[in-house]
Amino acid sequence: MRSYIDCIPCFFYQAIRAGRIAGLSEQKILHILSRLGENIKDIDMATPPPEIGSLVYSIVNEVSGETDPYYDIKQKHIKLALSLYPRLLDYVNVSANKLDMALRISSAGNIIDLGAQSEIRNIERVLHDAINMEHRIWHSDILSEKLPAANSVLIIGDNAGETVFDKVLSSVIRNIYPEMKIYYAVRESPIINDATREDAYKSGIDEFAEIISTGCSAPGILFTQISKLFANLFEKCDIIISKGQGNYETLNDVDRDIFFLLTVKCEIVARHLNLPVGASVLYYSEVN
């Protein structure tokens, strides 16, 4: 997906948020915004938003001297999500359609804002709502039909914390298909609150999936950056499940069948998918 002019103010909001999380003064954040502003003329709107996002966060890191300002937040999110893990498994265990429930839980992981202010009670409610949500697009049955013939699944992860919710999905796939090879791809290095190898291991997803790096440090998949291993798996895995909006924005035009499991978080993607902001979707994008 290309970028749109409406993405530009959003990049400025993201820079402010990241600058605040990095503990920068208003003066330093203003300097970041100014640097970003000077770069607008060079932005190639044909590139997807996560590529421009990389630029935004690299300016923030350069000014702050931090390489991982979201580190503490990510640790908190993973810890919080791990404390919910037994409950998430209970949801699956009492469900008649375990795969569908695991997909709902994985989706919930993308919805829930495990922000510092979130209370457990609030998460419980959001989790309940997410799991019981009526989806306009939910291709759970298609995935269910395709899995028996598959030997390998590549899950492309999104945020730290969400990794624990994806662990539930991985465990369910592994339980139903004990021979299935499952890969879980994460960012090469820290970017926003996206999951890295460290985050995935801390979430314990290696119990069910092989953790690999995409090779990219952007909050999405940039084919100019991907590792050979990821390129190979992306080509050869029987099933790909792509989590979150950043991965969608960079993969939706790719010539590959992909299940996109995401929550719509901005107007641009909402228009793209013809869904309202806030909607969750499991969308099977099939190459004709």
Added chain:
Amino acid sequence: MRSYIDCIPCFFYQAIRAGRIAGLSEQKILHILSRLGENIKDIDMATPPPEIGSLVYSIVNEVSGETDPYYDIKQKHIKLALSLYPRLLDYVNVSANKLDMALRISSAGNIIDLGAQSEIRNIERVLHDAINMEHRIWHSDILSEKLPAANSVLIIGDNAGETVFDKVLSSVIRNIYPEMKIYYAVRESPIINDATREDAYKSGIDEFAEIISTGCSAPGILFTQISKLFANLFEKCDIIISKGQGNYETLNDVDRDIFFLLTVKCEIVARHLNLPVGASVLYYSEVN
């Protein structure tokens, strides 16, 4: 009120909106955003947002070659508001506290988004809600106490269309105090959908008030630009009623008793007034 870093992304959104209303291509709007971006380093955050807003809209006008891109929208808003005018008077006529109702109507004029998409039915509902709104801050009684001793009232207008709602307020003040001198101040030249002299005359507010220009072309009051007439009235009028957020942002620190009648439209002003976005307020700011 000074500007905040959070205002900067908002200026970009405003530029996109204005560029679209001026019918510009995405390429030209991107050029505006780039120009705006290059100007961030020179922005003086000590100045109020409407001063920076002036810069935003001057770039849009320069690129579009238009001086009044909102002209058609303003005409539509005034026409629509005039069609509601008899109904607005009915509200006043059946009310036990006519001044309070007129203030509520004037406030409704600042709430209602008379956008091209608005349906009359929707306006009816918003109007009803606005008039019946419970306000956390509503200094209607203070105004009511001060009016009998006053000889002159200066209303500082905001948007075209809202002018018709302010006409109701002017008419009620005039009916209760036939000798009251009422002034209605508008922008010197077109800026966004703010009211100019032409808009005020088309709304017929001259029936009850003398229409004057503030001398400013910003979407607020900049004391470096104000006319001598406005400066004189601002100093000497017994009562000042300032409409809308732009006037609030430029007048809230001024050494002058002012009634601010506005709807909170952004997080920054919300924090400033300790009210939620969407709240309407009649706030008497008294110099100690």
